[in-house]
Amino acid sequence: MRHVSERERELPEALIGRMLEIAVQRKDVISLGPGEPDFPAPKPIVAWTKKFAQFNHYSPPGGRKELKEAIVKKLGKENKIRCGPENIVVAAGSQEALMLALQCTVDVNEQVLIPDPGFLGYTPSVELTDAVPVPFTLHEKNKWEIDPDDIRKAADRKKSHALIINSPANPTGNVLSKKTLEEIADIAVEYDIYVFSDEAYEKIIYGKKHISLASLNGMEDYAITLQTFSKSYAMCGYRLGYCIAPKDIVQAMTKIHMYSTICAPTISQMVGAKALQMSSKYTQAMVKEYRRRRDLIVKRLNELGMHTVKPEGAFYAFANIGNFSKDSFRFANTLLKKAKVAVVPGSEFGKNGEGYIRCSFATDYRLIEHAMNRIEKFLK
Numbered sequence: 001m002r003h004v005s006e007r008e009r010e011l012p013e014a015l016i017g018r019m020l021e022i023a024v025q026r027k028d029v030i031s032l033g034p035g036e037p038d039f040p041a042p043k044p045i046v047a048w049t050k051k052f053a054q055f056n057h058y059s060p061p062g063g064r065k066e067l068k069e070a071i072v073k074k075l076g077k078e079n080k081i082r083c084g085p086e087n088i089v090v091a092a093g094s095q096e097a098l099m100l101a102l103q104c105t106v107d108v109n110e111q112v113l114i115p116d117p118g119f120l121g122y123t124p125s126v127e128l129t130d131a132v133p134v135p136f137t138l139h140e141k142n143k144w145e146i147d148p149d150d151i152r153k154a155a156d157r158k159k160s161h162a163l164i165i166n167s168p169a170n171p172t173g174n175v176l177s178k179k180t181l182e183e184i185a186d187i188a189v190e191y192d193i194y195v196f197s198d199e200a201y202e203k204i205i206y207g208k209k210h211i212s213l214a215s216l217n218g219m220e221d222y223a224i225t226l227q228t229f230s231k232s233y234a235m236c237g238y239r240l241g242y243c244i245a246p247k248d249i250v251q252a253m254t255k256i257h258m259y260s261t262i263c264a265p266t267i268s269q270m271v272g273a274k275a276l277q278m279s280s281k282y283t284q285a286m287v288k289e290y291r292r293r294r295d296l297i298v299k300r301l302n303e304l305g306m307h308t309v310k311p312e313g314a315f316y317a318f319a320n321i322g323n324f325s326k327d328s329f330r331f332a333n334t335l336l337k338k339a340k341v342a343v344v345p346g347s348e349f350g351k352n353g354e355g356y357i358r359c360s361f362a363t364d365y366r367l368i369e370h371a372m373n374r375i376e377k378f379l380k
Contacts, residue, residue: 011124030371031342032359035170037234037315039289042282045233045271052270059263062254063090063242067273071242074276079202080215081225087244089253090272092264094200094228094241097253098125100260101224101243104252105194106131106161113154113163115146117318117346117353119170119198134160137352140320143309144172148183155191162194163187165213168201171349171358172318173311175208181216188222197225200241203232203283205313206291214244221246229268231314232283233275238268290315293361293368300372301359304379315362318346322355324379332357339378341371 040046062068068085075081091097098121106112108130114122116135126133136154138144151163165184167176176184188195197213214223228241241264243253257263294310297317301308306319325331328345335357336342346356361368 007128007130011127026340029336029340029342030363030367030374032361032363032368032371033342033344034360034362036236036362037231037286038362038364039234039286041234042275042278044278045235045275048271048274049267052267055266055270057266059090059266059269061257061263062250063088063264064266064269064273067269070273070276075244079212079225081212081244083214083220083244086247087250089243089245089250089257090264090269091241091243091257092239092261093230094198094226094243095121095125096239096261097226097241097243098196098198099128100253100256101196101226101245101249102126102129102131102162103256104249105224109159110161111156111159113151113160113193114350115164115166115169116350117144117171117356118164118350119166120348122164123350131161132159135350135352138172138174140307140309144169144174144318146174146176146180146184148180148187151184151187155187155193157191160191160193162196164196164198166198166200168205168210168311168313170201170314171316171344171346171353171356172309173314173316174309175205175210175312178211181211181213185213185216185219185222189218193222194224195219195222197223199225200228201231201314202227204287204290204315206287206294206311208312210313224249229272229275233278234286235268235271235275238265238271240264240268240272289365290361293363293365296365297359297361297368297372300376304372304376306357315360317359317361318353319357319359320355321346321357326355328354328357335375335378339374341374341378 068088111132111134112126123133136150202210214225225244229235298310301319305323308319328347332345344358346353
């Protein structure tokens, strides 16, 4: 009998999509919802896209040689990760890389530990593999830093097979310290589990240093690192990301890739290889502007009575609305209707995200000013 799968029916609908669709359609709405840079792609990337337009054939499922070699150089220089092309899979974005990696490392009913609040794609990705997402709590009082003891409380020595971490983090903006990463590394060895390290925002960081888990001693057999071109190079629409993992996992992911998208877009891969040779000036200028916006939005949100920890990376402010509402979706929906400002309800990011809203500052500085003025008027 024909039907929609139970797997799909059990997935939560992402309310963020519905709200942002409304925000895009209505010109009178200021959106603080975007999870992508509002900057145009660098001029060299646009030029290279035109140059490589004739590359219309499939690429190898694991990725083109020139791109993988460029990634190896980048990882060694910037992330202190020692690896070879055989440790890399290129995918259509880091989200696809995560899906491929989960399919190759986790079986039915095995547990994957995920941060709460955390990126809204983690839970559905785990559920689509018929595994079980198990949240561990992040605390505002700890500035959203992971407490390794909370991971241990959530972990099961027999059932837990993987752990997902995100630094810099969406939606909190936390950047994990070396001490915390070292403790997470100890947990990986103690429980003999893989750690998926989502580093999508690795270059969007303010004053702290980004450290890749895979750069720590002994982590080459445990760390599965996910990176992307979307945030650092404003290449979201190019759909290009990659995964660094042990050789056997890479071989398995490459095999499965043939049955998903086959390969990442060839043009995007050619552009990506060139992007890794670009000067860092573009990204540095982007981060400088994000910092200016961050300082504005955090200051205003706190003045309005929404306690907001200053994010150390990414481009999100995660604001506590406890003084005004206990229902983040209702608050966000009312804010959209009455103040014409779109934000993302914290409940989208897990049970522990309830009572917060995520405000993206990947939005023009002047629009952020106007949005804060509208929110101030709304709250009076």
